[in-house]
Amino acid sequence: MNLHALRLFYVIASTGSVTRASELLNISQPAITAQIKKFEKELSLSLLMPQGRGITLTDAGVKVATLAKRLFAVEQQIEQFALDYGQGSFGHIRMAATYLPAHFLIPAWLAKFKQQYEHVEMTITTTNSSGAESAFKYGR
Known part of the structure; x- marks a missing residue:
C-alpha cells in the first residue's frame, strides 16, 4: 500500500x-x-x-x-x-552495589534521577564487591 x-x-x-x-x-x-x-x-x-x-x-x-x-x-x-530514547529518556539501567551504597546512598540518587527520567527502568542488585564485578563483567 x-x-x-x-x-x-x-x-x-x-x-x-x-x-x-x-x-x-x-x-x-x-x-x-x-x-x-x-x-x-x-x-x-x-x-x-x-x-x-x-x-x-x-x-x-x-x-x-x-x-x-x-x-x-x-x-x-x-x-x-x-x-x-535518543535523549536518554527511555531504557534500562542495571546496577550492582554492596549493601551500604545500595541501601543508603543509591536510593536518594535514583529518586532524583527518576524525576528527570521517569521512563528509564532500574534494577539494583545488592551483592558483595566480587559479585558486583562479576555482574558488570558479564552484563547481569
Whole structure:
C-alpha cells in the first residue's frame, strides 16, 4: 500500500477538501487527485465522492480514514519514542552495589534521577564487591 497516498487521503478526509489539503501539503490539486485515483484503484475501493463543489467520504472512505488516523497516531508515537530514547529518556539501567551504597546512598540518587527520567527502568542488585564485578563483567 502506498503510505504517501494514504497520507494525502487522510489530509483530505481531515480537512474535508482537496483544495485545503493541496494548500496544506503544497501539492497541486491535480497531483493530489491523480494520487487518490491511483490509491482507490490500488485498494479497489471508492473512498471519495463529489458532493456539490466539494467531496464527501464514502462508507469505505470513513473506515479507511479512521484506520489511517490510528496508523498516523502510532507513527507519531514511534517518532516521539525515538526522540526520547535518543535523549536518554527511555531504557534500562542495571546496577550492582554492596549493601551500604545500595541501601543508603543509591536510593536518594535514583529518586532524583527518576524525576528527570521517569521512563528509564532500574534494577539494583545488592551483592558483595566480587559479585558486583562479576555482574558488570558479564552484563547481569
